Amino acid sequence: MNITIKEIPCYSREMSCQNRTTIFGLLYTPVEYDGKLPAVILSHGYNSSHRELLDMAECLAKNGFAAYCYDFCGGSAVSKSGGSSLDMSIETEISDLKAVIKAISENDFIDTDRIYLYGESQGGFVSALTVAQMPNQIAGEVLLYPAFCIPDNWLKIDPETMKEPIYFMGMKLSRTYRDGVPNYDVFEAAGRFHRPVLIHHGDSDGVVDLSYAERLHKAIPQSKMFVYHGEGHGFALDARKLMCERTAEFLAQLAF
Numbered sequence: 001m002n003i004t005i006k007e008i009p010c011y012s013r014e015m016s017c018q019n020r021t022t023i024f025g026l027l028y029t030p031v032e033y034d035g036k037l038p039a040v041i042l043s044h045g046y047n048s049s050h051r052e053l054l055d056m057a058e059c060l061a062k063n064g065f066a067a068y069c070y071d072f073c074g075g076s077a078v079s080k081s082g083g084s085s086l087d088m089s090i091e092t093e094i095s096d097l098k099a100v101i102k103a104i105s106e107n108d109f110i111d112t113d114r115i116y117l118y119g120e121s122q123g124g125f126v127s128a129l130t131v132a133q134m135p136n137q138i139a140g141e142v143l144l145y146p147a148f149c150i151p152d153n154w155l156k157i158d159p160e161t162m163k164e165p166i167y168f169m170g171m172k173l174s175r176t177y178r179d180g181v182p183n184y185d186v187f188e189a190a191g192r193f194h195r196p197v198l199i200h201h202g203d204s205d206g207v208v209d210l211s212y213a214e215r216l217h218k219a220i221p222q223s224k225m226f227v228y229h230g231e232g233h234g235f236a237l238d239a240r241k242l243m244c245e246r247t248a249e250f251l252a253q254l255a256f
Helices: 050-062 090-105 122-133 150-154 175-179 186-190 210-219 237-255
Strands: 003-007 025-030 037-043 066-070 110-120 140-144 166-168 171-173 197-202 223-228
Touching: 003 050, 025 050, 037 050, 037 090, 037 122, 037 237, 050 066, 050 110, 050 237, 066 090, 090 110, 090 122, 110 122, 110 237, 122 140, 122 186, 140 237, 166 175, 171 175, 186 210, 197 210, 197 237, 210 223, 223 237
Parallel strands: 037 066, 037 110, 110 140, 140 197, 197 223
Antiparallel strands: 003 025, 025 066, 166 171
């Protein structure tokens, strides 16, 4: 199936920083389609970008979806969206994702009853918390090694002892990041979503231990999980291809 790619900006509803307004994104769609399209909104991980999602967006578009991949504001050192990493947190990324969902929903060629989320690592964590806040607006989601370890990693740090800026995994942060980490049961929150969820995780992930995905799988009533032997936080090419195919098949079964 032939596809088209268009640059379509969105605008963040988070106004705490004047520069945190423009969200860069690319929309992949089939060239030909009848009626309205189901849509998948793809969220990247910490210090990643939309570029890491292009293979998934292409796969989804070839399977009849509109697929929108974007950069979180301040979400990476190479982000094409506005804003600084010093202003970024889980809270601001949830706000960004909500803004994207609203903007994509307003297109007249999108079927608002068939909107799905896909998220990787921190983007998966953000996606799961976002659907918990708006469960009736999202028809399903797919999570690749979702970073549910973030509260355990960050809430144990006394914010009064933090020296700014904070250099973490190739990016510069402020206390805003730590202050925006959810201080509630994130598994219980994710479990409020009662629509189909697919989880992918490697059993050799040194960043997000497999136990977090297993706990999430138990918490979400309608979840399914694939475990990839020998894969870490970032899949090898063959595993990545298989993961894309499984994701497209899962979402197609829901949408068509």
